[in-house]
Amino acid sequence: MKILIIVESPTKAKTLKKYLGNDYIVCSSYGHVFDLPESEFGINIQNNFEPKFVPISGKQKLISGLKKMSKESNLVLLATDADREGEAISYHLSTLFPSKKMTVKRVILKEYTPTAIQNSIQKTTNIDKNLVEAQITRRILDRIVGYTLSPFLWKAIQGGLSAGRVQSVTLKWLCERDLEIKNFQKEEFWELFCNVKTKNFETFQMQLSKKNGQKIKIKNKEEINQIINVLQTFPEQSNPFPERSRREQILKISNIKEEKKVEKPYPPFTTSTLQKAAHITLSFTTSKTMKTAQSLYEGVDLSHGYRTGLITYMRTDSTRVSDKAHHLALSYIKNVFGEKYCGSTYNIASKKSGIQDAHEAIRPVDVNITPESTKDFLHPDQYKLYNLIWNRFVSSRMSPEELSQITVEAIKQEYTFETTQKRSVFPGYKILYPNKKDQITIPENLKIGDVLEIVKFIPEQKFTSPPPHYTEASLVDKLEKTGIGRPSTYSSIIETLLKRKYAIRKEKKLLPTDLGQVVNKELTSKFLYIIEDKFTAKVEVELDKIEEGKVSRIDFLTDFYNTFINVIQEAKKQPKKSEKKVCPLCNEGFLNNKISKKGKQFVICSRFPMCEYSLYGSP
DNA sequence: CAGTGAGCGAGCTTCCGCTTGACTT
Numbered sequence A: 001m002k003i004l005i006i007v008e009s010p011t012k013a014k015t016l017k018k019y020l021g022n023d024y025i026v027c028s029s030y031g032h033v034f035d036l037p038e039s040e041f042g043i044n045i046q047n048n049f050e051p052k053f054v055p056i057s058g059k060q061k062l063i064s065g066l067k068k069m070s071k072e073s074n075l076v077l078l079a080t081d082a083d084r085e086g087e088a089i090s091y092h093l094s095t096l097f098p099s100k101k102m103t104v105k106r107v108i109l110k111e112y113t114p115t116a117i118q119n120s121i122q123k124t125t126n127i128d129k130n131l132v133e134a135q136i137t138r139r140i141l142d143r144i145v146g147y148t149l150s151p152f153l154w155k156a157i158q159g160g161l162s163a164g165r166v167q168s169v170t171l172k173w174l175c176e177r178d179l180e181i182k183n184f185q186k187e188e189f190w191e192l193f194c195n196v197k198t199k200n201f202e203t204f205q206m207q208l209s210k211k212n213g214q215k216i217k218i219k220n221k222e223e224i225n226q227i228i229n230v231l232q233t234f235p236e237q238s239n240p241f242p243e244r245s246r247r248e249q250i251l252k253i254s255n256i257k258e259e260k261k262v263e264k265p266y267p268p269f270t271t272s273t274l275q276k277a278a279h280i281t282l283s284f285t286t287s288k289t290m291k292t293a294q295s296l297y298e299g300v301d302l303s304h305g306y307r308t309g310l311i312t313y314m315r316t317d318s319t320r321v322s323d324k325a326h327h328l329a330l331s332y333i334k335n336v337f338g339e340k341y342c343g344s345t346y347n348i349a350s351k352k353s354g355i356q357d358a359h360e361a362i363r364p365v366d367v368n369i370t371p372e373s374t375k376d377f378l379h380p381d382q383y384k385l386y387n388l389i390w391n392r393f394v395s396s397r398m399s400p401e402e403l404s405q406i407t408v409e410a411i412k413q414e415y416t417f418e419t420t421q422k423r424s425v426f427p428g429y430k431i432l433y434p435n436k437k438d439q440i441t442i443p444e445n446l447k448i449g450d451v452l453e454i455v456k457f458i459p460e461q462k463f464t465s466p467p468p469h470y471t472e473a474s475l476v477d478k479l480e481k482t483g484i485g486r487p488s489t490y491s492s493i494i495e496t497l498l499k500r501k502y503a504i505r506k507e508k509k510l511l512p513t514d515l516g517q518v519v520n521k522e523l524t525s526k527f528l529y530i531i532e533d534k535f536t537a538k539v540e541v542e543l544d545k546i547e548e549g550k551v552s553r554i555d556f557l558t559d560f561y562n563t564f565i566n567v568i569q570e571a572k573k574q575p576k577k578s579e580k581k582v583c584p585l586c587n588e589g590f591l592n593n594k595i596s597k598k599g600k601q602f603v604i605c606s607r608f609p610m611c612e613y614s615l616y617g618s619p
Numbered sequence B: 001c002a003g004t005g006a007g008c009g010a011g012c013t014t015c016c017g018c019t020t021g022a023c024t025t
Helices: A010-019 A060-070 A084-094 A114-122 A129-156 A167-182 A221-232 A271-282 A286-298 A323-336 A371-377 A380-396 A428-432 A472-482 A490-499 A514-531 A533-547 A553-572
Strands: A002-007 A024-028 A073-078 A103-106 A188-197 A203-211 A249-263 A401-412 A415-426 A451-463 A503-506 A509-512 A591-595 A601-605 A614-616
Touching: A002 A010, A002 A060, A010 A024, A010 A114, A024 A060, A060 A073, A073 A084, A084 A103, A084 A129, A129 A514, A129 A533, A129 A553, A167 A472, A167 A490, A167 A509, A167 A514, A167 A533, A188 A221, A203 A401, A221 A415, A221 A451, A249 A415, A249 A428, A271 A286, A271 A380, A271 A472, A271 A490, A286 A380, A286 A490, A323 A380, A371 A380, A380 A428, A401 A428, A472 A490, A472 A533, A490 A503, A509 A514, A514 A533, A514 A553, A533 A553
Parallel strands: A002 A024, A002 A073, A073 A103
Antiparallel strands: A188 A203, A188 A451, A203 A415, A249 A401, A249 A451, A401 A415, A503 A509, A591 A601, A601 A614
16 A cells, blocks of 8 residues: 655645655645635525535545545645645545545645655644634635625626625725825925035035035025025135135044944745846736746756756745755855855844744855856756746845945034045855945045035935835835735735726736726725724734634634624615715716726716716716 | 617626646737
8 A cells, every 4th residue: 555645736746756765655735625616605694604615626636646646545645835824724634534544644745855854744733723714714714705795886887897805905005006196296395415525625515514504404595595595605714724715614623433344145045035026127927927936936947857846935034045955055156156155154034023934035046057058958048047046045045245334424514514424345145146236436535524525515406206106016015014815915906906807917016906996996985994904913913813723713703703794784875865976967876986898987877768967987 | 571779687796815737819
C-alpha cells in the first residue's frame, strides 16, 4: 500500500514527487474543491445558517481521480497550505475518503526542501476544526453580503451589477479620493532660495527655513517681497563691507551639524510589495505581475531539457526566509562583494500582526542562478521581474548603507537659511542598485562664523496639491494596510472593478466611472455599515476568536445577521419625502439616479413613463 | 401578405478566496 499525499499546487506536487520515494502518490487539489453553489443562495438561514457545499463545477473529474488514487493506499496525508483556507480545503478533501478504510492525517509543509519535507512529514496532526470553522464562517458571511446587496443594485440601477464586502469598500475609496480631488482648494505658498558664495568663490544654494527660530510659512508675493526687502537692508554700523555698496549682502554660518545615518535594506518581497514595486518600476499591472511570477514559479527551461522553478511561491504575506536560503545568500554576497557587505548572520523576519505566514517570502529558489545567467532563456518581462525579485532578496541579506548627513545653517537678522547634504560613506546593499546622485554639494571646510556672500535671491511660487488618484500600487497598499483582501485576490479585486465598469485605467490611474459613482452612492446611502473599512476589521477579530475556539460559528453569524437584517429592512423602506427630491415636473414622483446605455449619469422621475422628467449629468 | 417594431413578460445577473489551464480574441 502506498501513501497518498495531497497539496494545493501542481508545482508543489512536482517538487514533492522529486523528493519522496515510490511509496508515495502525490496529487494536487488545484485549490478549493467544494464551495457554495453559484446559482443559488446556498445558505439556510433558518437552520443555523447551514451551508450547502457542492463540488466546484469542472472539478468532478479531479475529485473522482483523488478517490481512485486513494484506493491504492491506506494512509492519506493532507498537505494543503498552513492557513485558514488551506485547513478548509483539507477538511473538504477528508470527506472524500471513508475513514473506516483508511487513516486521514494533516501535514504542514512550510518549506519545500528535502530535509524540511522529511521532518514535517513525520509530524502528522489532525485537522484543526476551529480553523475550518473560521473559514466556513467567512465564506457564509461573504455569500450573505454579496448575494443580498447585489440584487439591490439590479433593482435600483441595472442588471448584472455586483456588490460585496471587499469590492464595494474598494470602490468607495476610489470615489472618495476622486471627490476629494475635485473639491480640492489649492493654496498658494512661496519658497525662498538663495545662491551664496564663499570667500574662495565656491557657490551653493540654501533655503529660507526659519524666522526667529520658528518654521516659516510664506503665503503670497507681498510677504516674500517684504522678506527680501528686509534681507536687503541692514543697519549701516553692522555692514562688514562698508566700502561696498548697500546692495551687497551676507549670511553668517551659525551652525554645522554632521550626523551619521544608516539606511536598512528592504525585506524580501511579499505579494503586495512585489505588485507595488513592479507597477512603479516596470509599469506592470498587478495581473501581469502575477501571471509573470506564476511562470517563473512553474519553471523555465534553462537549456537543461527540463524546467527549473526560479522563484518561491508568489502568493504570500510573509517576509520569512528559510535558513538554508538565508545562508546561501550570505555566502554568495561574501564571494561576490566581500564580507563587509554581508548583513546579519541571524535570520530575522519581522512579524507583522494579522499575517497568516503559510509561505515564505517571494525569493529566488537558488541565489546562484543570477538574472544575467537566465537572460537568454527568459521572455523580457520574465527577466525584468526575476531581476527585481533577485535583487530585492539578495540586497535584503546585505549590510545597510552608511551615510553622513551635513546640515549647514546661516543667519541674517531674524532669518535662518538651511541646506542639507547626504553623502554615502559605505554603499552596503545599495551597491546592487544604481546610487542616487547627491544633488546638493556643500563646499568642504566650512566653519561656524564664516561669512557667505548672497549672490541672488530666488523666490518660487508653489501651490499645495491634492492627494493623487489611486494607482494599482497605492490601492494594493491600502488593501493590505486595511487588512482587506488576501494576496491571492489583490489582483482580481482590481480586475472586478474594471470588468463591472465601475472604474477605468487611465495612464497609471484608477478612476471611478459614472456607473461606479452611482453604485457607490446607492451602497453608501443604504449599507454604510457593511461598506466601512472597520467592518472587515471587526469580522477578522471575530474570526480569530473562532480560530481560538472562543466563539462559535452560529453565535457569530446570528449576531451579524441580526444587525444585517435591520440594515436591509431599513433599505427596503420607501424613502421618506424629506430625504428624496420631489420631481419638479409632476410634483408626485421622486428623482432617482440612473445610468444610460452609454454609461452616463442621469436623473429620472420615479413615475416614468407616466412622467417624462429627466435630466442629464450628476445632480 | 411579409416585414417591422412596439410592448410585454419571463428568466437571468451576484459574493470571496484557493488553484491552473483551456478557451477565445
